[in-house]
Amino acid sequence: MREEQMGLFNQRQSIINELNMTRPTALTANVVNALEEKLRQFNDESSLLFDKLVDRLAKDMENTNEDIDIAEYDLKDFLTKNDAALTEGETFDTIMDKRVTPTTDRRKLESKTLVQNSIAYMEDMDYRMGEICTNIINFYREFAKKLDSNRDKLK
Numbered sequence: 033m034r035e036e037q038m039g040l041f042n043q044r045q046s047i048i049n050e051l052n053m054t055r056p057t058a059l060t061a062n063v064v065n066a067l068e069e070k071l072r073q074f075n076d077e078s079s080l081l082f083d084k085l086v087d088r089l090a091k092d093m094e095n096t097n098e099d100i101d102i103a104e105y106d107l108k109d110f111l112t113k114n115d116a117a118l119t120e121g122e123t124f125d126t127i128m129d130k131r132v133t134p135t136t137d138r139r140k141l142e143s144k145t146l147v148q149n150s151i152a153y154m155e156d157m158d159y160r161m162g163e164i165c166t167n168i169i170n171f172y173r174e175f176a177k178k179l180d181s182n183r184d185k186l187k
Contacts, residue, residue: 033089037157040081040158047070051064061173063176064169064172067169068169068173086151086154089147089150089151096143097143100139104132104136108124108132111124
């Protein structure tokens with residue numbers, strides 16, 4: 033996730049750097065609009081990438097939960113096959129329900145919470161990066177409009 037996030041950041045940063053490196057004599061509203069369109073296309077692509085990443089996280093969580101369920105079943109099967117000693121009134125099901133299931137359920141919930149927090153963080157960071165870039169582009173657009181206006185006055 034971090035690599036994906038850094039990739040998105042670096043691509044947006046390259047657009048802003050392109051604006052920063054543009055000489056004032058070459059800065060026009062059309063140049064800024066072209067870079068804004070480039071940013072818009074990038075945002076659309078990053079949205080698709082983000083959706084794929086969220087799907088991958090959800091599948092990973094689902095697979096992990098299945099692995100937990102299989103391990104829980106294997107444990108019960110192991111106990112049953114090896115005739116583990118039970119105290120009077122206990123069954124393998126009650127032991128599993130008291131000692132194993134609460135722990136695995138807690139781990140599943142922790143996993144779900146972690147994934148949800150990761151997704152929320154990524155959405156928030158992506159939104160903020162997009163907003164910052166949009167604000168910078170808007171600033172450069174207004175600056176370029178003033179430069180264009182002054183060039184027209186000089187002509």
